[in-house]
Amino acid sequence: MARKMLIDGELDKANEQEIQYDYDLFVIGAGSGGVRASRFSAQYGAKVAICELPFHPISSEVLGGVGGTCVIRGCVPKKILVYGASYGSELEDARNFGWELNENIDFNWKKLLQKKTDEIVRLNGLYKRTLSNAGVKLFEGEGRVVGPNEVELIQLDGTKISYTAKHILIATGSRAQRINIPGQELAITSDEALSLEEFPKRAVILGGGYIAVEFASIWRGMGATVHLCFRKELPLRGFDDEMRAVVARNLENRGVNLHPRTNLTELVKTEDGIKVRTDHGEEITADVVLFATGRAPNTKRLNLESVGVEVDRRTGAVKVDDYSRTNIPSIWAIGDVTDRLNLTPVALMEGTCFAKTVFGGQATAPDYNHIPYAVFGIPPLSVVGLSEELALEKSNGDILIYTSTFNPMKNTISGRQEKTVMKLVVDAETDKVVGASMCGPDAPEIMQGIAVALRCGATKTQFDNTVGIHPSAAEEFVTMRSVTRRVTGHKAKTNL
Template identity: 85%
Template sequence: MARKMLIDGELDKTSEEEIHYDFDLFVIGAGSGGVRASRFSAQHGAKVGICELPFHPVSSEVVGGVGGTCVIRGCVPKKILVYGASFGPELEDARNYGWEVNERVDFNWKKLLHKKTEEIVRLNGIYKRLLANAGVKLFEGEGKVVGPNDVEVIQLDSTKIRYSAKHILIATGSRAQRPDIPGQELAITSDEALSLEELPKRAIVLGGGYIAVEFASIWRGMGATVDLCFRKELPLRGFDDEMRAVVARNLEGRGINLHPRTSLTELVKTENGIKVRTDHGEELIADVVLLATGRAPNTKRLNLESVGVELDEKTGAVKVDAYSRTNIPSIWAIGDVTNRMNLTPVALMEGTCFAKTVFDGKPTKPDHNVVPCAVFCIPPLSVVGLSEEQAIEQANGDVLVFTSTFNPMKNTVSGRQEKTIMKLVVDAETDKVLGASMCGPDAPEIIQGIAIAIKCGATKEQFDSTVGIHPSAAEEFVTMRSVTRQVSAGKPKTNL
């Protein structure tokens, strides 16, 4: 097969001496991105091999599983636990709807854990079948890059086998990191949090990102006492400030103890649990301490630097160009290992674009603009496009902000005091909708549809001319007529 390289966005058609490879493509990492790239490349006629560590719910340097973090120890099991945690408050809300819940209600953590494990085992099998049905050869073991066109797979029996490939794709994702705190070995990460044998009665969570607030919501919904410690004034740094404040208010309203501008200084094992000291001199006691302070790209054991692949000095992420190619023409990388936009659907998009670029003759750059996302706290937050702060920073002129805060119809009968807030950010000159945010029930389901409109460049006038679905929360996005505030680029917010 003649070599073809991507040069200035186009595949080089120059024929060179034909070289025989074991595979047209060998992928290291069978998470969402790696599986997508493998399958689609095979559908374009490529001979594909892929390797992944053996299955285990809790990852390490020697175990993993087909499906990767999202399927096995991330998005999927987390969402199952979110569903489980939501039923407790729902039972309370049901009383005002006429449901008499007089008997004692018990929560069986082990039953939910068993159901969760059953589901991820099922999905692990489905992903394996997807690869097999596409004709992709799966190898179970640890993969390393040993040359520009060579990989080594260390099998379960420690046997090492080398394979050659015209293209190598790195899709090994990322792993949870532990901060350097005395006693940190007493704590757990999100991996272990999804597989705890016992539900904690007292939990301390360190971190202000989506993983931290999600697990705080999960454990609180299941009845635990939860303390959430984070370094900033509000959780969810990087999200719209107004929405961050709403999430914080909701977390407190659900009974979570917030500790802003707080770090942990020491963890100590005691007879009564884990004693945690903060930098404010507080002492807290917990059954479980979750460290949710970030993740790092999985590159340490790949041997990439020895073959010349450039890595980010600070994070260890694989450096890639707009087409996901590294500085070594035959080696590519997608997903969290590149530390571009660490979301599962983004890894899927990057995998699709890679297959089109390399094996379908259609050079395609992944588009990281207008990517919707959700934080599955209870109730959830979902956003797409620019936050108000980002719009003000990037705008050439004025920015119009439309907001709607209301009591969801369900809460008017249940009595729950928890508002939903929606927000649209609009360019005053062009009338183009730059961003949308929502915190409230069903936010991710609603924002997904809004994302299509914003991706297509919809204007506020087009939002306003769209007929709403009544009665629904979603209709608020097409009925916000009054400007909440108008802000000029680089100037503070001014309420109208």
Template identity: 80%
Template sequence: VGGGYIAVEFASIWRGLGATVDLCFRKELPLRGFDDEMRAVVARNLEGRGVNLHPRTNLTKLEKTEDGKIKATTDHGEDLIADVVLFATGRVPNTKRLNLEAAGVELDEAGAVKVDEYSRTNIPSIWAVGDVTNRMNLTPVALMEGTFFANTVFNGKPSKPDYRDVPYAVFSIPPLSVVGLSEEQAIEQAHGDILVFTSTFNPMKNTVSGRQEKTVMKLVVDAETDKVLGASMVGPDAPEIIQGIAVALKCGATKAQFDSTVGIHPSAAEELVTMRT
């Protein structure tokens, strides 16, 4: 139950192990907040691998059956029979047992530790980094915050974590990876026109296996400055490829610089430097 990272990843894992998987989520597509086109590709790929998708669906009741299984009833009146039900419907900061109130540390409504831009709490001697602060809940981001904290406190180099152009991935099968702005975010935030370049193709390994999954790539570009604002990819090795693209975005690369880069052939990654439409 759920349409986020954890739900999609576990659906892929269990289906890959041969289990029958029903994925129930509230929206029309899984992975709310990601590029809509990429969300649709992930949904098609899940269905293509045999995951049963139930969009716009909530569970209203769970009952044990006589044979020890679980009958899950949806708000559409459908009954799903399962061995296990996984709820992947969100997380909250794990602060309850820390007794932070006794130290006077302020928490927000979700229980996250409130910090300033340097990760310091309202108590000058207490700092907090990672998911407990509920900023950007990713392991590499927590590592970055810890590094910047160490620079600030121990190296005498006040440093603020930079949350722009942080790459991340959903390890579905095949995976989705993104960096920068989605097309929807770019339209909302841009002050002028944006250009969108896409490429859809059948990976070479799928040609041999006969699998019909397509790789889809997208670049979002500021029309006035030619700066690449975001990159998205669904397909084999997407996280490995987008990690390198993240360096380019961090350096402020333009579409012209992407176009002037020679691709590695034959590879999926070369599509990112040969997109013209």
């Protein structure tokens, strides 16, 4: 494949002398991936342009903003709200550490909301300056592909201008989806949830993924009554089952009302709020109903199929090869719009690899192994590598499971009854640690370092030989000596 791309590059160089383009690269979408790809491509000497929709905290088909979902209506504002929600329990715990606090502690939602908005506006401006400093030309407007080497830009006043480019990169991300039930227009998505003018005292959340769990933690931490409805027995489908159970237990212990194996059937506007009906015959009244039911690649208005770009008919995702190239050699795609692994750092990696491949002379495919990620609930869950279930599915032999469940030192004084749980999944034959997970305070901060170890192929023996930092929760990862259980992989069972 690398050789084929080099041949393509040689042909491109020959054609360059015959065809003059306005730009070497035109990027549609200035989210994390698009900005990274355009900036790095410019550093390699490419003439680059990028377009993005006008800024607004709540996205639509005609509104977006430089920085994209993560910066404006995703990771960054969400984490700000998580911090805000965490202070409620921190203040409760502080009393047992000697802090004398007034009995009445008020929470000002509007103040936090304004601080959040100020920050995303600042970041939007910072991203624009970053593009400018890299020599990337930024256009504000809607971009669509009208040819293998042509982008049409629809400006704010409706006028259309076409630009030619040797390469076109699609980086338009994804958008939150709604489910089709009566009254669906009464619900909101994560976009609106991050910009609500009034704090919801009663909330119903439909979904069991990242966004659902995180908003359940946020709103409950701020004092709301929260009902979380999801289709499976546990939230966070696809994660390690043991850790999913820990998250569910923590949500319940912090006061979130869980409704497993539950779907919503109807929303009705009443004088008292929104009446929510479930498929179990329950009726719940809420101020806000959040649909956290997944996201879809943002491809509907790009005109891709008319140009011949292959798109997944079910999801709308742009189909790409290992190097992020579509079936049209001059058109590429990265980030959530490809529906590979939808995480901001992954989009950044894909953008970096694209720039290296196309303009850096290094055919570089993204590597999706050992990517760490986190669910910023309260407390957070973070993982890297294989879950126990996936390790068993892939294994030709036995898997060793090491776990540690303990009361964090802070909780021994505060009195909070909430355990931290850590887990290592080890290949019994090679001694390699193939998966790690943690649910507890600072889990994402700790797991970033564990991810480096797993990427380097660390063994359980090397974990054991590493000196811990005491007293810390992190040291538990290097002091788990006793095997919790030994299990045989599915492949090994099949081969018997």
